[in-house]
Amino acid sequence: MRKSFFLVFLFMTLFVRTEAIRIVGSAPDYAGQRLEFFTVADPVSKTPVPFFEVTIDGRGNFTIEKQITQNTYCFADVGVYRGRMVLVPGKDVRITLPPLREKSFEESKNPYFNPVDIWLKVNEGNxxxxxxxxxxxxxxxxxxxxxxxxxxxxxxxxxxxxxxxxxxxxxxxxxxxxxxxxxxxxxxxxxxxxxxxxxxxxxxxxxxxxxxxxxxxxxxxxxxxxxxVNTLSTESKSAAGTRMKMWVARENLAELSKWTQDFTATEGSLSDLILLKMLHDAFYSGEFSSSAILRMVQSPWFSQNKEPRIREMAASVQKKLAFLQTGTPAPEICLPSSTGTIWCSGRNTKPFLYLLFADLEIPVCREQVRYLKTMAEKTGSKVEFLIVLSPSQKVNNTEFMSSNQIPGIMVTDTPNRKTGKEYKVRSYPSAFLLDGQHRVVLAPARTPLDGFEFQYTDLKK
Structure with missing residues (x-):
């Protein structure tokens, strides 16, 4: 046993090249800010993965060390920009951030705003x-x-x-x-x-x-x-598209793989990667059985693939596709409440928990939250309301909730809306309905003014 452990350790020591690099910079415009850099899990799901954070001191300086084993692409959103760079093992870098350009009020509230991609200048532009x-x-x-x-x-x-x-x-x-x-x-x-x-x-x-x-x-x-992009949707509308829909419905990965190889002139792991990309896009198209696609992604074809990166990608894609699907556990929310204590959504004891993400700086959100008082009377005592409010320097969230006698529990999200991002909230307001075991019932649910009480009534039938 000890000998086996020693051999594994020796193998890792010899063949995994891990090096610490220093990342430094000076950006007075960003003094006091914190930047979070991400990598991407894989080229299919494109799930952002936290990589490292830098805290910029009062004079605008920052420094951090990071261990990497290979060339690593990473990015951070800085104002209206998305600054990108590639870190190389053994090479320290000095980052030059772009001139600070904060999002306007309209940009910060626009769910479809996309930052401008730029490559960061490193090591004085060498x-x-x-x-x-x-x-x-x-x-x-x-x-x-x-x-x-x-x-x-x-x-x-x-x-x-x-x-x-x-x-x-x-x-x-x-x-x-x-x-x-x-x-x-x-x-x-x-x-x-x-x-x-x-x-x-x-x-x-x-x-x-x-x-x-x-x-x-x-x-x-x-x-x-x-x-x-959306290849299965496009090709399924061709003259031979009927068979493609049949293969997906029957979860026939052998035929789908053969077609992918012929269609793309690829084979092996690259062909499997492209097929995974096609299934990912088909899932969101709404034109195929989502449960069939999810089972194919979870199948041994991908989960036991001979290429480790395909196995990792399939796991990442599966996690993304299954997230907030009906019947799956929803992430627990633990945030400071209006009383100053931390309240966790897992403490709910009622049969249902209605989550409402709102930003009181947006007029329509204020009206949606006000209507909760009426909605609570219509839905009865079996629904607990959890209102996750975005932090605000313009609106006193606690005073608004109190003066309008809003029912339920109010908590405040982190400054970067971490909980909203975890629930993949694109626009405010957004709502979800969970059951008493914190499992997803509706994702999304209708917002208060869009008729949630009618949706809830239909649910009980």
Whole structure:
């Protein structure tokens, strides 16, 4: 037993290269703020995974050490921007943050606001740094594709694809960094696919030699989404689409896999990854059986796949698809209440718990919350109300709830709305209904003014 443990430890020591790197910066505009950086779980689910946090001191300085084993893409939302970078083992970095541009009131309340993607400047803009190299390449790539937009995208003239490729190769001919080479290859393959009228999906076959580590590159995720977004939905509407719907309904992964290989000219792990992407998108299309897709994602085809990264991706996708599905446990909410104590939703003793996420700075939310008093009279005593309010410097949440005699329990979310994000709340107000065992009954439920009491009455029938 001890010998086996020693061999495992020796293997990990020899082959897992873990290095601590220092991440430092100076950004006086951001003094006193805290930035949270995330990685992405995989290119299919794109689930953000907390990576590290930096707390910026009163003079705008910050420093942190982080252990990494491979090139790692990460990002942080800074005001209206999403700052991105690639960390490399053994290379300390000094980050230059963009000039602070906070979201306007309208932007902060807009559920469909997307931050502007930028590459952060690292190590004073050193041209050999991977992040800076990718940023320079992308800037030139998009400049050239804009210049030849009509020839490339409307007239689909392949000689202009060669023009873009040759000009970029000349300008970046001395760059040999492997991470950059993969990024460049993926960008050009995406452009090549854009120029094809038919069979563009088969360009994926030219990526067969990519390693699972290279799947983590954002350019690979872009490539997947560019070629295979909602593919099953689109192809199921073709002349041969009936069989595809039948395969999904019967959970026939063997036929779906065979079709994917033929359709994309891929095989093995890459083909399985693309199929997983297709099933993920089909789940959200509403055109296929969601339970059948979920069972396929959970099946040994993926969960016992010979490629570890496919197994990890399938687990991540399964977790995302199953989240807040009817009958599944909902995350417990523990937040400070109006009395100053922490209240946890697991303490509810009534048959139902109605969760309402609201932001009292938004007029419609105030009206929705006011209507809770009337709604409580109509739904009766079997429903507990938990109102999760966004923190506000403009509205006194406690005073509003008290003066309007709002029933239920009021708690306040964290400054970055962590609980709202955990429940994947996109817009305020949003509501959910849980049962007495904290399992999902309705996700989403109707909001008070949208007729929850009628939905609740139908539920009891």
């Amino acid at each position: 041209k050999k740094e991977l992040t800076n190299l990718i940023a320079r390449y992308d800037a030139r790539f998009y400049q050239l594709t804009d210049t030849y937009f009509n020839q490339l995208y409307y007239r689909q003239m392949k000689n202009y694809l060669d023009t873009v490729r040759i000009r970029l190769e000349r300008e970046f001919e001395k760059e040999e960094e492997p991470g950059y080479q993969t990024h460049r290859h993926l960008r050009m393959k995406s452009l090549e696919a854009d120029l094809l009228r038919t069979g563009r999906e088969k360009v994926a076959g030219s990526l067969q030699q990519l390693t699972p580590q290279e799947w983590t590159q954002p350019a690979f995720s872009d490539f997947l989404n560019r070629l295979f």
